Amino acid sequence: MKKFIEEFKTFALRGNVMDMAIGVLIGGAFSGIITSLTDNFIQPIIDVIMGRAAYTLEDVALFGSNFISAVINFIITALILFCLLKAMNKLLSVGRKEEAPAAPTTKTCPYCKSEISIDATRCPHCTSELS
Structure with a gap:
């Protein structure tokens, strides 16, 4: 069982796996920006062109604040992932021996x-x- 755990640890902490996991999380956070852009800007423009809705200035301000909120959520997620990855790389480098010249x-x-x-x-x- 101990060997299995060591093998899993080696697999999970390998650079490619970590890069892929970070990419998936960043992609998920970025999809929030795209969804917000579509829901808060593109769809209302289409609704106005098609004559389905009329928006007030308050509605436009609400759409803008929703989009800004999605962008801030993305930035916070990216910052947290960056800090976690940096800390994990530092922890992994503690156990490594430096090669002698x-x-x-x-x-x-x-x-x-x-x-x-x-x-x-x-x-x-x-x-x-x-x-």
């Missing part, structure tokens, strides 16, 4: 200042013996 493979000749192999006992450029 690679050992050097070259050195500088003290006489001619040319770059030579670290194993060299004689400089191939100036033929000086190296200690």
Whole structure:
């Protein structure tokens, strides 16, 4: 059972899965903006053109406030998801070990200042013996 939980944890915290989940949530929040735009701006314009309804200035103000509310909801959702993802990435990076820098493979000749192999006992450029 413990191995199953570890495998699930590895799967769920993988970058692609998290990106997809964030995308789905942002898409859901953005659909609220599109729905509000359609319900509060496009549909009333169609209703007026077709002669089905007449709107007052109060109605237009209400439509505008509903749309602004949907935009604010989207921004808040996106901000919360950003903060959660940032915190989760920070938590995941705590357990990782940083890789040690690679050992050097070259050195500088003290006489001619040319770059030579670290194993060299004689400089191939100036033929000086190296200690």
